[in-house]
Amino acid sequence: MEHLESFRKEVKSWLEENCPPSMRSGSEADANSASDEVWGGRNAVYKNPESKIWLDKMGAKGWTMPTVPKEYGGGGLTKEETKILNEELFAIGAKQALLSFGIWMLAPALLEYASEEQKRLHIPRIIKGEIRWCQGYSEPGSGSDLASLATKAEDMGDHYLVNGQKVWTSYADKADWIFALVRTGPQEPKHSGISFLLIDMASKGVSTKPITLISGKSPFCETFFDNVKVPKENLVGQENAGWTIAKALLQHERNFISNFGLAGVSASGGGRGNDVVSLAKKHFGEEDGKIANGIFRSEVINHKMKEHAFGLTLKRAGDEGGKASAVASMFKYYGTEHNKKRHEMMIAAMGSHGVAWDGNEFDEDEKNLTKAWLRTKGNSIEGGTSEVQLNVIAKRVLNLPS
Amino acid sequence: MKLVLNGEQQMLRDSAKDFAEQRTPVNHFRSLRDNKDPHNWDKEIWKEMVDLGWSGILIPEEFGGSDFGLAGISVIMQEVGKTLTPSPLLATAVLGASAIASYGTQEQKSKYLPMIASGEITTAVAVDEESHHRPFNTVSSAKAEGDKWVLNGKKKFVVDGASADVLIVLARTSGTKGDSTGLTLFIIDSNVDGIEVIKTDMADCRNYANIVMNDVTLDKDALLGDQESGGEAIDKILDEGRIALAAEMLGNSEAAFDITLNYLKERKQFGVLIGTFQALQHRAAEMFCEIELTKSAVMAAMQGAEDNNNDLQRMASLAKSIAGETLHLVSNESVQMHGGIGVTDEYDIGFFMKRARVAEVIFGGANYHQERYANLSNF
Numbered sequence: 001m002e003h004l005e006s007f008r009k010e011v012k013s014w015l016e017e018n019c020p021p022s023m024r025s026g027s028e029a030d031a032n033s034a035s036d037e038v039w040g041g042r043n044a045v046y047k048n049p050e051s052k053i054w055l056d057k058m059g060a061k062g063w064t065m066p067t068v069p070k071e072y073g074g075g076g077l078t079k080e081e082t083k084i085l086n087e088e089l090f091a092i093g094a095k096q097a098l099l100s101f102g103i104w105m106l107a108p109a110l111l112e113y114a115s116e117e118q119k120r121l122h123i124p125r126i127i128k129g130e131i132r133w134c135q136g137y138s139e140p141g142s143g144s145d146l147a148s149l150a151t152k153a154e155d156m157g158d159h160y161l162v163n164g165q166k167v168w169t170s171y172a173d174k175a176d177w178i179f180a181l182v183r184t185g186p187q188e189p190k191h192s193g194i195s196f197l198l199i200d201m202a203s204k205g206v207s208t209k210p211i212t213l214i215s216g217k218s219p220f221c222e223t224f225f226d227n228v229k230v231p232k233e234n235l236v237g238q239e240n241a242g243w244t245i246a247k248a249l250l251q252h253e254r255n256f257i258s259n260f261g262l263a264g265v266s267a268s269g270g271g272r273g274n275d276v277v278s279l280a281k282k283h284f285g286e287e288d289g290k291i292a293n294g295i296f297r298s299e300v301i302n303h304k305m306k307e308h309a310f311g312l313t314l315k316r317a318g319d320e321g322g323k324a325s326a327v328a329s330m331f332k333y334y335g336t337e338h339n340k341k342r343h344e345m346m347i348a349a350m351g352s353h354g355v356a357w358d359g360n361e362f363d364e365d366e367k368n369l370t371k372a373w374l375r376t377k378g379n380s381i382e383g384g385t386s387e388v389q390l391n392v393i394a395k396r397v398l399n400l401p402s
Numbered sequence: 403m404k405l406v407l408n409g410e411q412q413m414l415r416d417s418a419k420d421f422a423e424q425r426t427p428v429n430h431f432r433s434l435r436d437n438k439d440p441h442n443w444d445k446e447i448w449k450e451m452v453d454l455g456w457s458g459i460l461i462p463e464e465f466g467g468s469d470f471g472l473a474g475i476s477v478i479m480q481e482v483g484k485t486l487t488p489s490p491l492l493a494t495a496v497l498g499a500s501a502i503a504s505y506g507t508q509e510q511k512s513k514y515l516p517m518i519a520s521g522e523i524t525t526a527v528a529v530d531e532e533s534h535h536r537p538f539n540t541v542s543s544a545k546a547e548g549d550k551w552v553l554n555g556k557k558k559f560v561v562d563g564a565s566a567d568v569l570i571v572l573a574r575t576s577g578t579k580g581d582s583t584g585l586t587l588f589i590i591d592s593n594v595d596g597i598e599v600i601k602t603d604m605a606d607c608r609n610y611a612n613i614v615m616n617d618v619t620l621d622k623d624a625l626l627g628d629q630e631s632g633g634e635a636i637d638k639i640l641d642e643g644r645i646a647l648a649a650e651m652l653g654n655s656e657a658a659f660d661i662t663l664n665y666l667k668e669r670k671q672f673g674v675l676i677g678t679f680q681a682l683q684h685r686a687a688e689m690f691c692e693i694e695l696t697k698s699a700v701m702a703a704m705q706g707a708e709d710n711n712n713d714l715q716r717m718a719s720l721a722k723s724i725a726g727e728t729l730h731l732v733s734n735e736s737v738q739m740h741g742g743i744g745v746t747d748e749y750d751i752g753f754f755m756k757r758a759r760v761a762e763v764i765f766g767g768a769n770y771h772q773e774r775y776a777n778l779s780n781f
Contacts, residue, residue, distance in 0.1 A: 277781050289780060301776040309724050312698035316405035327694065334691050393690055394683035398663055401675045 007081055011088045018057045020050035025093035039099050040129025042176045051095075058097035059128035065103055068111065073124030101170065102126030102133040106179050109249040113196070113237045122198070135253075136166040136180030136199075136223060137246070144388050146181075147190045147243065151225060153182035153197060160184070160197065160235075162205075162228040168382065172208040172221035175201055179249075185240040196242035198234040205229075215374035253383045254332035276300055276342065280349040296349065303345055310334060327397065333389035336379035343373040403709050405701045407477065414474050417454065418481035425450065426487040428750045434488060435607045441565045442609040443488040451489060452521030460499040460642075465515035467499070472642055473704040476649035480700075483653025486753055488608050490524040493562035496646045498525025501570050501587070501639045505627035510589065514568065526566035526592075527643070528557035528613050529636060535766040537572060537636055538582045542615060544573035551625075553588065553596075553618040561764060563611030564601040566592055571615070572636050575629060585632035588624050595619070606753075606760040641718035644765050645703045648718075648725035651761050652700050655693055655725070655732045658754040662686075662736040669741075682739060689732050696728040716778045719771035726762040726771075733758040 021029035029050075038044070038051045046052040058064050061075060066082040068074020077085065107126050110119055125131040142149040151164025162182060172178065178199050185193030199206070205228035210218035237245055277291065280300055285292040291300060317327065346369060347354030356362035356370055380386040394400045407415065426447060434442060451457065459475040461467025468474075475496055482489065495518070502514050517523045529537050542555020553573055563569070569590045577584025592599060596618035602610045627635045663686065666677030676682060703721035707714055733755040737744040740751050762768065 277779075290776075291781060297776070297781060298772070301772045301781055304779065304781065305720055305723060305772065305775055306695070308720055309695040309699045312405065312702045313695050316698045316701060319405045330691050330694060333687075334695075387684070390684040390687040391680070393687035394680075398683075398686055398690060400663070400666060400677040400683050400686065402678060 004080055004084060008084050008088065011085055014061075015088055015092055015094065018054075019092060019094050020053055022048055022050045023054040023095045023097075025095060027093070037099060038097065038129065039132055039171070039174070041132025041174065042130070043174065044129070044132070054095070055097045055129050062127055064098045064100070064129070065107060065123075065127050068107065068123065068127065072111070072119050073127040098129045100126060100129065100132070101135055102131065105135060105249050105252045106133050108252050109179075109245055110236065112248060113245045115236075117233070118198075118236060131176045132171070132174060134169050134172045134175035134178050134201075134223075136169055136172075136178045138168045139165060140167050144385055146246070147194065149181055149183060149194065151180070151182050152186065153184050153195060153230065155184070155239075156229075159232060160230045162197070162199065162225045162230055164225050166223040166225075167211075167220075169208070169221045169223045170219055172201070172223045173210055177201055178206075178223065179236075181242055181246050184242075188240060191243045193240055194242040194246065195239050196236040196245040197230060198236060199225075199228065199230050203228050203230065213374070214377070215371040217371060217375070250384065251328050254328045254389075276303065276345045276349055279346055283350050283353065300345065300349075303341060307338060307342070310338060327393075329384075329389040329392040329397070332383065333380075333386050333393070336376075337386060339379055340376045343369075343376045347373050403702070403705050403711070405698060405705065407473070410470060411473050411477050414459075414470065415477040415481060418456075418478040419484075421450070421454065422482045422485045422487055426482065426485050428485050428753065431486045431488055431607075431753065432750070442607060443490060443562075443565075447487075448489055448524075449521060451491070452519075456491060457495045457499070457521055458519035459495060461503055461515045461519050465503075465511055466519035467515065472496075472500075472645060472707040476646050476700070476704040479646045479650040480653035480656075483650035484657035486654070486657075486757055490562050490565070492643060492647060492650070493526045493566065494518060494524040497527045497561075497639060497643045498568065498570065500642045501525075501527065501626060501635075502589070504638065505587065505635050506589075507623070509623070510626065514589070523567040524562060524565060525568045525570060526560050526563040526611075527636075527639065528560045528563065528569055528571045529640070530559045531555070531557060533558075535763070535770055537640070538585070538633060539579050540572050540574050540585055541579050542571070542573045544575050544586055544588060546575075547619075549622055551588065551620040551622065553590075553615045553620065555615050557613040557615070559602070559764075560611050560613055562609045563613055564599060564609045568592065569597070569613065570626060570639075571613075572632055575632075582633040584630060585636070586629050587626040587632040587635055588620060589626045590618065590620060590624060604760050606757040608757075608760070637715065640765050641714055642707060644718045644722040644771075645700070645707055647761060647764060648696075648700050648721035649704060651725040651729045651758070652693070652696050654754055654757060654761070655696065655729045658729075658732050658736040658751065659686075659689055659693060661751060661754075662732075662739050665740055676739075685735055685739075689728075689735060692728045692731060696724050699724045716775055719766075719775040719778070722766065723768045723771035723775065726768045729758045730762060730768075 021027050024030060038055050040055060062068065062070060062073050063075045063085060066075035066077040066085055067079065070076035103126060107123050110123055126133065137146060139149050139151060151162065151166060153160040153162045166180065169178065178201055180197050180199055181194050182197050183193050184195040205226040207224045208221040211220045211222060212218050277300060280291045280296060284296060291297040314331070350366065353362060353366050354369065356366045358367060395402060434444060455468050456478055458467030459470045460472065462469050479491060499515065499518050502510055506514065518525065531542060532539055542553065542557065544551050544553045553571065555573065557571065569592050571588045571590055572585055573588060574584055575586040590597065596616045598614040598616065600612045600614065602612055604610050666682060666686065667675060669676050699721045703717040706717050711717065736751050737755055740749065743749045744751050
């Protein structure tokens with residue numbers, strides 16, 4: 001306990017010294033700063049120079065992945081210390097130093113399955129935000145049936161020759177490297193012919209093309225591999241044993257998506273300012289402090305109570321420790337469906353202002369919400385559709401027969 | 403507050419689980435019903451529960467209890483709920499014990515609590531007067547006459563009212579219907595003059611009564627808590643009851659779901675197990691999610707009550723409402739997935755649905771608690 005208290009003091013004073021003013025939400029400097037979402041990588045552009053400083057400081061400490069051992073560039077912190085770090089970051093409103101698929105998905109899988117050399121090479125670069133990663137899983141012919149993927153990697157002695165196409169690669173046009181599932185055993189049963197390969201996007205023969213979504217934005221790409229040479233040492237785990245790694249990584253992805261969609265959910269049931277209740281009061285009006293439209297209000301109540309119970313379930317899974325992975329599919333299913341509903345209710349609360357697209361008659365929040373609502377439609381598709389999650393629950397949790 | 407059981411609570415759960423499985427499987431309830439038991443619960447079984455200390459869980463040690471708290475009694479309710487075990491646990495061990503321990507005078511505590519702990523008496527709390535649960539709509543009156551109180555009115559849907567030795571009655575001492583103020587609680591022996599207990603038969607075959615008070619004359623010390631503070635007190639007492647009942651309803655849901663999953667794994671149609679059908683698998687998976695959410699709401703409410711969380715009202719309404727909605731869903735789906743045998747009396751699954759609907763109504767349905775939660779949350 002004494003150690004933890006002195007650790008808390010250290011963290012406090014380090015943050016005071018090193019977290020730039022504009023990287024603290026709600027501060028005066030923050031209000032005047034440019035957008036500062038940081039994804040890192042070789043081609044990163046930092047609109048706010050302080051966001052680069054913040055990333056470098058946190059990266060050097062290894063605190064973008066606090067529990068990863070120091071030999072791989074992590075913070076080497078215990079669970080208790082990490083909790084303290086998070087509490088102190090929260091207390092000063094510190095913004096996330098680095099958003100990264102490397103952190104959320106790849107690094108946890110590498111820690112479990114990669115060779116010592118691979119860990120020492122790749123994990124520190126993820127933690128410092130030097131290399132931005134994207135995920136090469138889905139293909140035009142392989143969506144929910146991911147294991148039917150056809151992108152092939154032929155053994156050419158000292159390297160693999162990769163040919164094929166990936167789709168729904170998030171930010172492939174901005175990423176430096178891709179972790180991809182490729183077919184190395186064309187004669188094997190479909191799950192046993194897949195390998196997990198790390199590919200430098202700068203390699204000759206790799207190209208990307210953004211996909212415009214219904215929101216008008218293009219966070220995803222198609223990625224093409226045309227006779228791409230990939231060194232043998234970029235294979236993670238054994239050849240043809242990639243499916244196990246793929247599944248482990250999907251768990252991390254599902255955990256991530258279910259949390260990501262639920263920024264407003266907390267175990268106390270309290271909402272943020274920009275939630276459906278305040279929007280409804282603003283646009284329908286208030287009577288005696290209540291949302292003035294009774295029918296809409298009852299829908300809101302139902303929704304908020306479910307949200308409260310879901311927040312408590314996330315907390316309970318944490319308190320139970322570790323058991324959560326067995327029900328990652330539940331969180332992914334429920335979290336994304338709930339998030340879709342939340343956005344439907346927000347735009348409904350706003351009436352015509354909830355479907356604004358462009359121009360000066362609407363404010364930025366209104367226009368952004370329309371896009372955000374459309375974006376949520378992908379939440380229950382990416383990382384395994386809701387229907388796939390229900391299949392997983394039925395078969396793996398409830399042990400229903402196939 | 404951690405949303406996990408502590409060691410003590412885990413032990414109570416294990417002991418209740420063994421008890422329910424060995425002493426009161428669903429057949430126990432069936433035979434009470436078939437034999438038209440006048441109490442709708444079994445005196446011998448209640449004595450065994452008392453011997454296990456369950457009647458004294460909310461009672462301080464100095465009055466013969468163990469003071470294990472609401473989470474302690476709730477995990478027991480959850481386990482006995484799995485086999486639909488009827489017993490005075492809710493009305494006596496939760497409501498009666500909590501009401502007297504929280505609001506009784508030293509004399510009242512010394513008189514009643516040891517008798518509750520030892521199983522000598524059972525209690526019931528009489529609140530409702532209309533078809534819907536609206537405590538503040540109480541019009542039953544209590545008037546001061548000389549050094550006595552005189553009570554008149556009719557109470558409905560009193561849980562375990564048909565067998566209770568002691569009644570805790572909410573009556574109006576001032577104001578009018580709908581006021582949350584002007585209400586007062588009284589402790590009344592059920593055999594005093596002017597009390598008429600009319601047993602009511604409900605769909606779940608448990609113990610309920612309507613109670614008529616006709617010039618019931620009580621000494622001044624029959625007040626429970628301060629005069630005119632009954633509105634606030636009853637809310638807190640009922641919240642403890644609502645949380646314990648939500649735990650029982652969670653147990654009902656878990657058991658009905660388990661029975662149904664087993665059926666999906668053994669029943670064949672079209673030459674295959676019906677559990678292979680995706681239409682049923684997805685509905686089962688959705689029920690699983692709802693039950694998980696209910697577990698969390700119930701756990702948070704009962705552990706919060708343990709910590710004297712000031713959010714008790716909101717958490718009680720969340721737990722009761724979510725537990726009710728989940729049990730509603732699970733009981734309906736369970737009957738449907740059983741097909742024809744689901745609607746036969748011979749099969750147990752229908753018992754869960756009948757119990758579900760009654761439990762949903764007790765101390766306020768989903769509708770009541772959604773409104774209450776919303777008002778407390780400033781929606």
